[in-house]
């Protein structure tokens with residue numbers, strides 16, 4: 001992304017910011033990431049192809065890919081059979097990315113709700129030590145530390161690490177589903 005942005009005339013400062021070409025501004029509010037563009041001013045968010053497509057007002061992503069191919073001497077067989085494979089590969093990767101992001105949001109919601117619920121249940125301590133404790137209180141005492149640990153692990157993990165927690169996330173989602181209405 002930085003190579004393409006510079007190639008098309010953007011000046012990227014040390015903070016990785018540039019004047020946005022998609023809206024009028026005097027101070028840079030567009031962030032140039034290694035694989036994408038995001039403007040905090042006008043909200044444009046695009047990958048390299050989307051950026052190029054928008055910058056030159058091209059009709060299709062394929063036109064942007066062709067332009068990049070020519071302007072940056074990539075020597076890709078754009079538009080031929082190879083390209084349609086590349087384009088569908090690209091779409092497939094985009095789809096996988098979107099699916100992962102949806103899953104990640106859901107998973108985080110599950111884990112953080114679980115932790116929040118157990119902290120609430122932990123407040124259900126019996127008034128008198130001889131009283132039979134609320135089973136939710138007993139459960140929370142045993143599990144709240146683990147729930148906190150899962151949240152911390154999820155935050156610290158990379159994408160593969162998070163995916164590896166899926167079975168546990170599903171178990172907890174089932175548990176939460178079963179405990180609604182309590």
Ligand SMILES: [Zn+2]
Pocket residue numbers: 020021022023030039040041042043044
């Ligand atoms: Zn902008």
